[in-house]
Amino acid sequence: MSTYYNPEDLKKFSSISDFQPELGKKFFDYYGEVFKEGALSVREKSLIALAVAHVVQCPYCIDAYSTDCLDKGATEQQMMEAIHVGAAIKGGSTLVHGVQMMNKIKELTM
Amino acid sequence: MRSLQAENHPLSNTLQQLTVLNTGTAPIAALPKFEDKLEQANLYPLRPTGIDVLQLNIGKMCNQTCKHCHVDAGPDRKEIMSQETMQQCLAIVEKHNIGTVDITGGAPEMNPHFRWLVNELHKLNTKVIVRCNLTIIVANKKYFDLPHFYAQNNVEIVSSLPFYTISRTDAQRGDGVFTDSIKALQLLNEVGYGKPDSSLKLNLVYNPSGAFLPASQQSLETDFKRELAQHYGIVFNSLYTITNLPISRFLNYLIDSGNYEAYMEKLVNAYNAEAAQQVMCRNTLSVSWDGSLYDCDFNQMLNLKVNSPCNHISEFSLQSIMERNIVVNQHCYGCTAGAGSSCGGSLA
Numbered sequence: 058m059s060t061y062y063n064p065e066d067l068k069k070f071s072s073i074s075d076f077q078p079e080l081g082k083k084f085f086d087y088y089g090e091v092f093k094e095g096a097l098s099v100r101e102k103s104l105i106a107l108a109v110a111h112v113v114q115c116p117y118c119i120d121a122y123s124t125d126c127l128d129k130g131a132t133e134q135q136m137m138e139a140i141h142v143g144a145a146i147k148g149g150s151t152l153v154h155g156v157q158m159m160n161k162i163k164e165l166t167m
Numbered sequence: 168m169r170s171l172q173a174e175n176h177p178l179s180n181t182l183q184q185l186t187v188l189n190t191g192t193a194p195i196a197a198l199p200k201f202e203d204k205l206e207q208a209n210l211y212p213l214r215p216t217g218i219d220v221l222q223l224n225i226g227k228m229c230n231q232t233c234k235h236c237h238v239d240a241g242p243d244r245k246e247i248m249s250q251e252t253m254q255q256c257l258a259i260v261e262k263h264n265i266g267t268v269d270i271t272g273g274a275p276e277m278n279p280h281f282r283w284l285v286n287e288l289h290k291l292n293t294k295v296i297v298r299c300n301l302t303i304i305v306a307n308k309k310y311f312d313l314p315h316f317y318a319q320n321n322v323e324i325v326s327s328l329p330f331y332t333i334s335r336t337d338a339q340r341g342d343g344v345f346t347d348s349i350k351a352l353q354l355l356n357e358v359g360y361g362k363p364d365s366s367l368k369l370n371l372v373y374n375p376s377g378a379f380l381p382a383s384q385q386s387l388e389t390d391f392k393r394e395l396a397q398h399y400g401i402v403f404n405s406l407y408t409i410t411n412l413p414i415s416r417f418l419n420y421l422i423d424s425g426n427y428e429a430y431m432e433k434l435v436n437a438y439n440a441e442a443a444q445q446v447m448c449r450n451t452l453s454v455s456w457d458g459s460l461y462d463c464d465f466n467q468m469l470n471l472k473v474n475s476p477c478n479h480i481s482e483f484s485l486q487s488i489m490e491r492n493i494v495v496n497q498h499c500y501g502c503t504a505g506a507g508s509s510c511g512g513s514l515a
Contacts, residue, residue, distance in 0.1 A: 100386065127375070130382025130390065132332060 067117045100129040107136055108143035168232040168341070170241040171416060178419050179239065181470040187418065187427075188497040194428045198435050201499045208440040212492035218485070219450040222269040222510070223248065223256055224464055225281065226456050229273040230306045233340045235374065235417040237468050240273040247273075250280045252458040255480045257287050263485055269325075269451075269510065271298040271464065276310060289320040296323045298510075301351040302344055314358045323368040324360060325407070325510075326352075331394040335376040352401045361403040369403045372512075374411055378426035380437065380505050381408035384513040407512030410434075412465050412501035434500035441515040442507025448493050451510070454480050462493045464510070471496065 074081025092102050103125045110118030126136050171179040178184055190196045205211035226247030229240035260268055268288050275281055275297060288295045297317065304313045317324060328348055329339045336345035352369075355361065361369035373387050381387070388406035395401040411417045413431060421427040448462040452473075458480040461467035472478045475491040507514030 098386065100382065124379060127377065127379040128382060130387045132330075133334070 062116050064120060067120055070117070100126070100131055103129045104131055104135060104139040108139040111140045112143040112147050168234070168241070170232065170239045170243050171419060172239055173241070173243040176419065178415065178422075181468070184414055184418060184469060185496065187422070188413065192428060195431060198431060198497070201495050201497055204438055204440075204500075204503075205443060205495065208443055210440075210443055211495075213446070213449065213495055215489055215491065215493060216449045218263065218265055218452050218488065220267045220269050220447075220452075220510075221256065221260060221265045222271060222451055222453045222464060223253075223284075224271050224273075224453065224455050224467060225253070225275045225278045225284070226273045228277045229300065230277065230303055231274070231300055231341055231344065233416070234420055235339055235376075235411050237412055237415045237417060237465060238273060239415045239468070244273065246456045247278045248280070248456040248458075250283065252454075252456075252480060253280055253284045253287075255458060255483075256454055257284075257291070259480060259483050260288065260293055261291055265293065267294040267296060269296040269298070274300050274303045276303050276313060282316060285316075285320050285322060294323065295320065296325055298325050298327075299351075301326045301328070301348040304351040304354060305347050314354045314360065317355075318358045318360070318367055321366070323370070324355060325370045325372060327372045327374065328352075328391075329374055329376050331391050331398075339374075339376040349399050349401065352395070352403070353399065356401060361401075363402070370405045370407060371403050372407045372409055374409045378421060378424065378430045380433065381410055381508070381513070384408040384506065405512070407510075408506070408508070409510070409512065410501045410504055410508035412498050412508075414465060414498050415468055431497070431500070434504045437504035438500060439503055439505060439507055439515055442505075442513075443503045445507065445509075445514040446499070446502050447509035447511065448502075452488065460488070465498055465501075466494055466496075469496070469498065 071081075071085065074085070092099065092106075097105075103122055106118065107122040107126050110122050123136070178187070188195070202211050205213055224238070227238055227240045227244035228242070228247055229238075229244065230242060232241040259265070270281075270284070272278070276299065285295060285297070299313075303310050305311070326348070327340070329336050333345040336348065337343065355369055358367070359365040360367045371391060373381060373391070375381055384406060387408060391406050392403070395403070413421055413427070413434070418427070421430050448466070451463060453461040453464050453467050455461060455467050459467075460473045460475070460478050460480060460483070461471065462473055471494045473488065473491055474494050475487050477484045477487045502508050502514075
Protein backbone atom coordinates (compact mmCIF):
# COMPACT_ATOMS: atom_id res chain seq x y z
CA MET A 58 0.00 0.00 0.00
CA SER A 59 1.69 3.19 -1.21
CA THR A 60 -0.91 5.60 0.12
CA TYR A 61 -3.69 5.57 2.70
CA TYR A 62 -6.13 7.17 0.25
CA ASN A 63 -6.64 5.78 -3.24
CA PRO A 64 -9.44 7.32 -5.40
CA GLU A 65 -10.16 3.87 -6.85
CA ASP A 66 -11.14 2.68 -3.36
CA LEU A 67 -14.24 4.88 -3.46
CA LYS A 68 -15.77 2.44 -5.97
CA LYS A 69 -15.23 -0.35 -3.44
CA PHE A 70 -17.34 1.29 -0.73
CA SER A 71 -20.00 -1.41 -0.95
CA SER A 72 -17.37 -4.07 -0.22
CA ILE A 73 -17.45 -3.09 3.46
CA SER A 74 -20.41 -5.49 3.56
CA ASP A 75 -18.14 -8.41 2.72
CA PHE A 76 -16.96 -8.89 6.31
CA GLN A 77 -20.34 -8.11 7.90
CA PRO A 78 -23.17 -8.42 5.34
CA GLU A 79 -26.05 -7.91 7.74
CA LEU A 80 -24.84 -4.63 9.21
CA GLY A 81 -23.55 -3.52 5.80
CA LYS A 82 -26.99 -4.02 4.26
CA LYS A 83 -28.68 -2.15 7.09
CA PHE A 84 -26.25 0.74 6.65
CA PHE A 85 -26.65 1.00 2.87
CA ASP A 86 -30.44 0.70 3.07
CA TYR A 87 -30.45 3.51 5.63
CA TYR A 88 -27.99 5.56 3.54
CA GLY A 89 -30.19 5.21 0.48
CA GLU A 90 -33.28 6.28 2.39
CA VAL A 91 -31.56 9.30 3.93
CA PHE A 92 -30.63 10.75 0.54
CA LYS A 93 -34.07 10.36 -1.06
CA GLU A 94 -36.17 13.44 -1.75
CA GLY A 95 -38.04 14.28 1.46
CA ALA A 96 -38.71 17.37 3.52
CA LEU A 97 -35.33 18.42 2.13
CA SER A 98 -34.63 18.26 -1.59
CA VAL A 99 -31.98 15.89 -2.93
CA ARG A 100 -29.88 18.94 -3.79
CA GLU A 101 -30.08 20.33 -0.26
CA LYS A 102 -29.08 16.94 1.14
CA SER A 103 -26.15 16.75 -1.22
CA LEU A 104 -24.97 20.22 -0.15
CA ILE A 105 -25.23 19.23 3.52
CA ALA A 106 -23.24 16.07 2.75
CA LEU A 107 -20.60 18.18 0.98
CA ALA A 108 -20.28 20.47 4.01
CA VAL A 109 -20.02 17.54 6.41
CA ALA A 110 -17.51 15.83 4.12
CA HIS A 111 -15.23 18.84 4.54
CA VAL A 112 -15.74 19.08 8.28
CA VAL A 113 -14.85 15.41 8.76
CA GLN A 114 -12.17 15.86 6.08
CA CYS A 115 -13.03 12.68 4.19
CA PRO A 116 -11.41 12.73 0.71
CA TYR A 117 -13.76 10.00 -0.54
CA CYS A 118 -16.82 11.97 0.56
CA ILE A 119 -15.48 15.22 -0.92
CA ASP A 120 -14.93 13.46 -4.25
CA ALA A 121 -18.35 11.82 -4.16
CA TYR A 122 -20.37 14.85 -3.06
CA SER A 123 -18.59 17.41 -5.25
CA THR A 124 -19.71 15.24 -8.17
CA ASP A 125 -23.14 14.63 -6.69
CA CYS A 126 -23.76 18.35 -6.08
CA LEU A 127 -23.07 19.02 -9.79
CA ASP A 128 -25.33 16.11 -10.73
CA LYS A 129 -28.05 17.64 -8.56
CA GLY A 130 -27.76 21.04 -10.24
CA ALA A 131 -25.96 22.96 -7.48
CA THR A 132 -23.88 25.98 -8.43
CA GLU A 133 -20.25 26.53 -7.49
CA GLN A 134 -21.35 29.39 -5.20
CA GLN A 135 -23.84 27.15 -3.37
CA MET A 136 -21.20 24.47 -2.91
CA MET A 137 -18.65 26.92 -1.49
CA GLU A 138 -21.26 28.51 0.79
CA ALA A 139 -22.09 25.06 2.12
CA ILE A 140 -18.43 24.52 2.98
CA HIS A 141 -18.37 27.91 4.73
CA VAL A 142 -21.33 26.79 6.83
CA GLY A 143 -19.31 23.72 7.85
CA ALA A 144 -16.26 25.88 8.51
CA ALA A 145 -18.29 28.35 10.58
CA ILE A 146 -19.69 25.58 12.75
CA LYS A 147 -16.30 23.97 13.14
CA GLY A 148 -14.67 27.33 13.98
CA GLY A 149 -17.58 28.29 16.18
CA SER A 150 -17.46 25.02 18.06
CA THR A 151 -13.79 25.67 18.83
CA LEU A 152 -14.42 29.21 19.98
CA VAL A 153 -17.53 28.50 22.03
CA HIS A 154 -15.39 26.18 24.13
CA GLY A 155 -13.48 29.31 25.02
CA VAL A 156 -16.31 29.95 27.47
CA GLN A 157 -15.27 26.81 29.32
CA MET A 158 -11.74 28.11 29.41
CA MET A 159 -13.02 31.44 30.76
CA ASN A 160 -15.15 29.66 33.37
CA LYS A 161 -12.13 27.70 34.51
CA ILE A 162 -10.04 30.87 34.76
CA LYS A 163 -12.75 32.45 36.92
CA GLU A 164 -12.74 29.35 39.09
CA LEU A 165 -8.98 29.41 39.57
CA THR A 166 -8.19 33.07 39.81
CA MET A 167 -8.98 35.89 42.26
CA MET B 168 -11.20 27.00 -31.44
CA ARG B 169 -11.47 24.93 -34.63
CA SER B 170 -13.45 21.80 -35.39
CA LEU B 171 -11.86 18.39 -34.89
CA GLN B 172 -12.13 17.94 -38.65
CA ALA B 173 -10.23 21.16 -39.36
CA GLU B 174 -7.51 20.04 -36.96
CA ASN B 175 -7.40 16.64 -38.64
CA HIS B 176 -7.88 15.18 -35.16
CA PRO B 177 -8.05 11.35 -34.96
CA LEU B 178 -11.51 11.62 -33.37
CA SER B 179 -12.86 13.36 -36.47
CA ASN B 180 -12.81 9.81 -37.86
CA THR B 181 -16.06 8.15 -36.77
CA LEU B 182 -14.52 4.67 -36.88
CA GLN B 183 -11.91 5.85 -34.40
CA GLN B 184 -14.69 7.15 -32.12
CA LEU B 185 -16.45 3.78 -32.25
CA THR B 186 -13.19 2.02 -31.42
CA VAL B 187 -12.65 4.30 -28.42
CA LEU B 188 -16.25 3.69 -27.31
CA ASN B 189 -15.99 -0.07 -27.52
CA THR B 190 -12.41 -1.07 -26.82
CA GLY B 191 -10.63 2.19 -25.96
CA THR B 192 -9.11 0.88 -22.72
CA ALA B 193 -9.48 -2.30 -20.67
CA PRO B 194 -12.09 -0.78 -18.29
CA ILE B 195 -14.07 0.52 -21.28
CA ALA B 196 -13.95 -2.84 -23.04
CA ALA B 197 -15.18 -4.50 -19.83
CA LEU B 198 -18.37 -2.41 -19.70
CA PRO B 199 -21.57 -4.27 -20.57
CA LYS B 200 -22.68 -3.86 -24.18
CA PHE B 201 -25.70 -1.63 -24.67
CA GLU B 202 -27.49 -4.25 -26.75
CA ASP B 203 -27.13 -6.72 -23.86
CA LYS B 204 -28.82 -4.23 -21.54
CA LEU B 205 -31.66 -3.89 -24.08
CA GLU B 206 -31.88 -7.66 -24.37
CA GLN B 207 -32.35 -7.98 -20.60
CA ALA B 208 -35.34 -5.65 -20.88
CA ASN B 209 -36.72 -7.51 -23.93
CA LEU B 210 -36.05 -4.45 -26.04
CA TYR B 211 -33.46 -5.92 -28.40
CA PRO B 212 -33.54 -5.50 -31.30
CA LEU B 213 -34.84 -2.00 -30.70
CA ARG B 214 -37.73 -1.28 -33.04
CA PRO B 215 -39.37 1.94 -34.21
CA THR B 216 -42.86 2.87 -33.06
CA GLY B 217 -43.49 5.43 -35.82
CA ILE B 218 -42.17 8.64 -37.34
CA ASP B 219 -43.65 11.38 -35.23
CA VAL B 220 -40.67 13.64 -35.78
CA LEU B 221 -38.50 14.13 -38.86
CA GLN B 222 -35.32 15.80 -37.69
CA LEU B 223 -33.42 17.63 -40.41
CA ASN B 224 -29.81 18.50 -39.77
CA ILE B 225 -29.43 21.09 -42.49
CA GLY B 226 -25.75 21.79 -42.01
CA LYS B 227 -22.68 21.71 -39.84
CA MET B 228 -21.86 25.38 -40.33
CA CYS B 229 -22.18 27.35 -37.09
CA ASN B 230 -21.15 30.72 -35.69
CA GLN B 231 -20.09 29.00 -32.45
CA THR B 232 -17.59 26.26 -31.68
CA CYS B 233 -18.88 24.70 -28.46
CA LYS B 234 -16.56 22.39 -26.55
CA HIS B 235 -19.18 19.68 -26.19
CA CYS B 236 -20.64 19.78 -29.72
CA HIS B 237 -21.57 16.31 -30.94
CA VAL B 238 -21.80 17.63 -34.51
CA ASP B 239 -18.26 19.06 -34.49
CA ALA B 240 -19.90 22.15 -35.96
CA GLY B 241 -18.25 25.50 -36.43
CA PRO B 242 -17.49 28.34 -38.82
CA ASP B 243 -15.01 26.12 -40.66
CA ARG B 244 -17.61 23.47 -41.54
CA LYS B 245 -19.10 23.96 -44.99
CA GLU B 246 -21.49 20.99 -45.26
CA ILE B 247 -25.04 22.28 -45.77
CA MET B 248 -28.25 20.73 -47.10
CA SER B 249 -29.18 21.63 -50.67
CA GLN B 250 -32.60 22.95 -51.65
CA GLU B 251 -33.12 19.80 -53.70
CA THR B 252 -32.66 17.60 -50.61
CA MET B 253 -34.98 19.88 -48.64
CA GLN B 254 -37.57 19.48 -51.39
CA GLN B 255 -37.29 15.69 -51.05
CA CYS B 256 -37.82 16.01 -47.29
CA LEU B 257 -40.85 18.24 -47.82
CA ALA B 258 -42.37 15.69 -50.15
CA ILE B 259 -42.01 12.95 -47.52
CA VAL B 260 -43.47 15.17 -44.79
CA GLU B 261 -46.48 15.93 -46.98
CA LYS B 262 -46.98 12.40 -48.28
CA HIS B 263 -46.81 10.76 -44.86
CA ASN B 264 -48.37 13.60 -42.91
CA ILE B 265 -45.45 13.75 -40.47
CA GLY B 266 -46.56 15.89 -37.56
CA THR B 267 -43.33 17.56 -36.49
CA VAL B 268 -40.22 18.68 -38.33
CA ASP B 269 -37.27 19.48 -36.08
CA ILE B 270 -34.63 21.60 -37.82
CA THR B 271 -31.13 21.55 -36.40
CA GLY B 272 -27.52 22.07 -37.35
CA GLY B 273 -24.90 23.70 -36.81
CA ALA B 274 -26.74 26.95 -36.86
CA PRO B 275 -29.55 26.04 -39.25
CA GLU B 276 -30.18 29.72 -39.98
CA MET B 277 -26.82 29.87 -41.78
CA ASN B 278 -28.14 27.61 -44.54
CA PRO B 279 -29.21 29.99 -47.37
CA HIS B 280 -32.35 27.92 -47.98
CA PHE B 281 -33.42 27.89 -44.32
CA ARG B 282 -36.16 30.50 -44.58
CA TRP B 283 -37.55 28.93 -47.73
CA LEU B 284 -37.71 25.55 -45.95
CA VAL B 285 -39.52 27.00 -42.92
CA ASN B 286 -42.01 28.85 -45.15
CA GLU B 287 -42.77 25.67 -47.10
CA LEU B 288 -43.24 23.65 -43.91
CA HIS B 289 -45.53 26.35 -42.53
CA LYS B 290 -47.68 26.01 -45.66
CA LEU B 291 -47.98 22.28 -44.94
CA ASN B 292 -49.33 23.14 -41.47
CA THR B 293 -46.63 21.00 -39.89
CA LYS B 294 -45.30 21.79 -36.43
CA VAL B 295 -41.84 23.26 -36.96
CA ILE B 296 -39.14 23.24 -34.29
CA VAL B 297 -35.92 25.16 -34.86
CA ARG B 298 -32.94 24.46 -32.63
CA CYS B 299 -31.60 27.98 -32.48
CA ASN B 300 -28.30 28.65 -30.72
CA LEU B 301 -29.57 32.16 -29.78
CA THR B 302 -26.33 34.01 -30.57
CA ILE B 303 -27.04 33.78 -34.31
CA ILE B 304 -29.88 36.26 -33.77
CA VAL B 305 -27.42 38.97 -32.73
CA ALA B 306 -24.44 37.77 -34.79
CA ASN B 307 -25.09 39.81 -37.92
CA LYS B 308 -27.74 42.29 -39.06
CA LYS B 309 -29.06 39.85 -41.65
CA TYR B 310 -30.28 37.73 -38.74
CA PHE B 311 -31.73 40.52 -36.59
CA ASP B 312 -35.25 39.89 -37.89
CA LEU B 313 -35.20 36.17 -37.02
CA PRO B 314 -37.53 36.56 -34.00
CA HIS B 315 -40.18 38.12 -36.28
CA PHE B 316 -39.60 35.48 -38.94
CA TYR B 317 -40.01 32.71 -36.37
CA ALA B 318 -43.16 34.30 -34.99
CA GLN B 319 -44.71 34.75 -38.45
CA ASN B 320 -44.22 31.04 -39.14
CA ASN B 321 -45.27 29.96 -35.64
CA VAL B 322 -41.94 28.19 -35.21
CA GLU B 323 -41.27 26.54 -31.84
CA ILE B 324 -37.85 27.59 -30.62
CA VAL B 325 -35.58 25.21 -28.70
CA SER B 326 -32.38 26.87 -27.55
CA SER B 327 -29.36 25.76 -25.60
CA LEU B 328 -28.50 27.70 -22.50
CA PRO B 329 -26.29 25.35 -20.50
CA PHE B 330 -26.72 27.30 -17.28
CA TYR B 331 -28.10 30.52 -15.85
CA THR B 332 -24.62 31.74 -14.94
CA ILE B 333 -22.07 33.34 -17.25
CA SER B 334 -19.16 31.19 -16.15
CA ARG B 335 -20.66 27.78 -16.89
CA THR B 336 -22.28 28.86 -20.15
CA ASP B 337 -19.18 30.56 -21.55
CA ALA B 338 -16.96 27.69 -20.39
CA GLN B 339 -18.90 25.36 -22.67
CA ARG B 340 -19.99 27.60 -25.54
CA GLY B 341 -17.30 30.28 -25.74
CA ASP B 342 -16.60 33.74 -24.32
CA GLY B 343 -19.48 36.16 -24.66
CA VAL B 344 -22.06 33.52 -25.53
CA PHE B 345 -24.04 33.98 -22.32
CA THR B 346 -24.39 37.75 -22.78
CA ASP B 347 -25.43 37.38 -26.44
CA SER B 348 -27.84 34.57 -25.53
CA ILE B 349 -29.51 36.79 -22.95
CA LYS B 350 -29.91 39.58 -25.53
CA ALA B 351 -31.42 37.11 -27.99
CA LEU B 352 -33.82 35.70 -25.39
CA GLN B 353 -34.99 39.22 -24.59
CA LEU B 354 -35.62 39.85 -28.31
CA LEU B 355 -37.61 36.61 -28.54
CA ASN B 356 -39.65 37.63 -25.48
CA GLU B 357 -40.33 41.02 -27.11
CA VAL B 358 -42.16 39.37 -30.03
CA GLY B 359 -44.14 37.16 -27.65
CA TYR B 360 -42.01 34.04 -27.33
CA GLY B 361 -42.29 32.24 -24.00
CA LYS B 362 -44.99 34.54 -22.62
CA PRO B 363 -47.72 32.78 -20.61
CA ASP B 364 -50.55 34.08 -22.83
CA SER B 365 -48.73 33.45 -26.12
CA SER B 366 -48.87 30.50 -28.50
CA LEU B 367 -45.21 31.09 -29.41
CA LYS B 368 -43.21 28.43 -27.58
CA LEU B 369 -39.68 29.04 -26.32
CA ASN B 370 -38.00 26.08 -24.68
CA LEU B 371 -34.49 26.04 -23.29
CA VAL B 372 -32.00 23.21 -23.12
CA TYR B 373 -29.74 22.53 -20.16
CA ASN B 374 -26.81 20.27 -20.68
CA PRO B 375 -24.05 19.79 -18.13
CA SER B 376 -20.92 21.89 -18.56
CA GLY B 377 -18.65 18.99 -17.79
CA ALA B 378 -18.41 15.30 -16.96
CA PHE B 379 -21.54 15.01 -14.87
CA LEU B 380 -25.21 14.20 -15.39
CA PRO B 381 -28.18 16.57 -15.52
CA ALA B 382 -30.13 17.21 -12.35
CA SER B 383 -33.87 16.71 -12.21
CA GLN B 384 -35.51 18.55 -15.13
CA GLN B 385 -38.26 19.92 -12.90
CA SER B 386 -35.93 21.34 -10.25
CA LEU B 387 -33.62 22.91 -12.82
CA GLU B 388 -36.56 24.45 -14.68
CA THR B 389 -37.62 26.11 -11.42
CA ASP B 390 -34.09 27.45 -10.92
CA PHE B 391 -33.77 28.69 -14.51
CA LYS B 392 -37.16 30.42 -14.43
CA ARG B 393 -36.41 32.13 -11.13
CA GLU B 394 -32.89 33.25 -12.05
CA LEU B 395 -33.60 34.38 -15.62
CA ALA B 396 -36.72 36.29 -14.57
CA GLN B 397 -35.06 37.90 -11.56
CA HIS B 398 -31.83 38.99 -13.24
CA TYR B 399 -32.81 39.51 -16.86
CA GLY B 400 -36.61 39.67 -17.02
CA ILE B 401 -36.66 36.61 -19.30
CA VAL B 402 -39.53 34.12 -19.47
CA PHE B 403 -39.72 30.80 -21.27
CA ASN B 404 -41.97 27.74 -21.43
CA SER B 405 -40.05 24.58 -20.54
CA LEU B 406 -36.53 23.47 -19.78
CA TYR B 407 -35.25 20.27 -21.38
CA THR B 408 -32.35 18.52 -19.70
CA ILE B 409 -30.10 16.70 -22.14
CA THR B 410 -27.21 14.41 -21.23
CA ASN B 411 -23.98 14.91 -23.14
CA LEU B 412 -23.32 11.83 -25.24
CA PRO B 413 -19.71 10.62 -25.36
CA ILE B 414 -19.07 11.34 -29.02
CA SER B 415 -17.14 13.86 -31.10
CA ARG B 416 -15.95 16.96 -29.21
CA PHE B 417 -17.44 15.89 -25.89
CA LEU B 418 -15.64 12.56 -26.21
CA ASN B 419 -12.46 14.50 -26.91
CA TYR B 420 -13.07 16.64 -23.82
CA LEU B 421 -13.66 13.55 -21.68
CA ILE B 422 -10.42 11.94 -22.81
CA ASP B 423 -8.34 15.13 -22.53
CA SER B 424 -9.67 15.89 -19.03
CA GLY B 425 -9.11 12.34 -17.76
CA ASN B 426 -12.83 11.81 -17.18
CA TYR B 427 -13.66 9.36 -19.96
CA GLU B 428 -13.68 6.05 -18.12
CA ALA B 429 -15.43 7.44 -15.03
CA TYR B 430 -18.10 9.12 -17.21
CA MET B 431 -18.81 5.93 -19.15
CA GLU B 432 -19.03 3.96 -15.91
CA LYS B 433 -21.41 6.57 -14.58
CA LEU B 434 -23.65 6.32 -17.66
CA VAL B 435 -23.66 2.52 -17.47
CA ASN B 436 -24.35 2.47 -13.71
CA ALA B 437 -27.21 4.94 -14.19
CA TYR B 438 -28.85 2.82 -16.95
CA ASN B 439 -32.63 3.05 -16.65
CA ALA B 440 -34.70 0.44 -18.50
CA GLU B 441 -37.79 2.66 -18.30
CA ALA B 442 -35.93 5.40 -20.20
CA ALA B 443 -34.71 2.81 -22.70
CA GLN B 444 -38.30 2.02 -23.67
CA GLN B 445 -38.90 5.66 -24.56
CA VAL B 446 -35.73 6.64 -26.42
CA MET B 447 -36.36 9.15 -29.18
CA CYS B 448 -34.93 7.01 -31.99
CA ARG B 449 -38.12 4.92 -31.78
CA ASN B 450 -40.34 7.73 -33.07
CA THR B 451 -37.85 10.02 -34.81
CA LEU B 452 -35.99 9.79 -38.09
CA SER B 453 -32.91 11.91 -38.68
CA VAL B 454 -31.85 13.28 -42.06
CA SER B 455 -28.33 14.56 -42.63
CA TRP B 456 -27.26 17.51 -44.80
CA ASP B 457 -26.64 15.12 -47.70
CA GLY B 458 -30.02 13.37 -47.38
CA SER B 459 -28.80 10.20 -45.66
CA LEU B 460 -31.11 8.67 -43.05
CA TYR B 461 -30.20 7.85 -39.46
CA ASP B 462 -31.98 6.71 -36.31
CA CYS B 463 -30.95 9.89 -34.49
CA ASP B 464 -28.65 12.90 -34.74
CA PHE B 465 -26.01 11.10 -32.64
CA ASN B 466 -25.94 8.08 -34.93
CA GLN B 467 -25.71 10.55 -37.79
CA MET B 468 -22.55 12.05 -36.32
CA LEU B 469 -21.08 8.56 -35.91
CA ASN B 470 -22.03 7.79 -39.52
CA LEU B 471 -24.21 4.85 -38.40
CA LYS B 472 -26.88 4.88 -41.10
CA VAL B 473 -30.28 3.27 -40.69
CA ASN B 474 -30.24 -0.48 -41.01
CA SER B 475 -32.57 -0.47 -44.01
CA PRO B 476 -32.34 -0.90 -47.78
CA CYS B 477 -33.49 2.71 -48.04
CA ASN B 478 -30.99 4.92 -46.30
CA HIS B 479 -31.43 8.12 -48.28
CA ILE B 480 -34.36 10.51 -48.35
CA SER B 481 -34.54 10.18 -52.17
CA GLU B 482 -35.43 6.49 -51.81
CA PHE B 483 -37.61 6.79 -48.69
CA SER B 484 -39.98 3.90 -48.04
CA LEU B 485 -42.15 4.10 -44.92
CA GLN B 486 -42.59 0.34 -44.85
CA SER B 487 -38.88 -0.31 -45.05
CA ILE B 488 -38.10 2.29 -42.41
CA MET B 489 -40.71 0.86 -40.04
CA GLU B 490 -39.31 -2.66 -40.51
CA ARG B 491 -35.77 -1.69 -39.55
CA ASN B 492 -33.88 -2.54 -36.39
CA ILE B 493 -32.50 0.59 -34.76
CA VAL B 494 -28.71 0.76 -34.70
CA VAL B 495 -27.32 1.00 -31.17
CA ASN B 496 -23.83 1.29 -29.73
CA GLN B 497 -22.14 2.25 -26.47
CA HIS B 498 -22.92 5.98 -26.84
CA CYS B 499 -26.62 5.08 -26.44
CA TYR B 500 -26.05 4.80 -22.68
CA GLY B 501 -26.21 8.60 -22.75
CA CYS B 502 -29.92 8.49 -23.60
CA THR B 503 -30.79 5.91 -20.93
CA ALA B 504 -28.89 7.24 -17.91
CA GLY B 505 -30.87 8.43 -14.93
CA ALA B 506 -34.09 10.08 -16.02
CA GLY B 507 -33.10 9.48 -19.65
CA SER B 508 -32.37 12.03 -22.33
CA SER B 509 -33.76 13.06 -25.69
CA CYS B 510 -34.06 16.13 -27.88
CA GLY B 511 -37.25 16.78 -25.92
CA GLY B 512 -35.57 16.45 -22.52
CA SER B 513 -35.78 13.73 -19.89
CA LEU B 514 -37.81 10.58 -20.53
CA ALA B 515 -38.65 8.79 -17.30
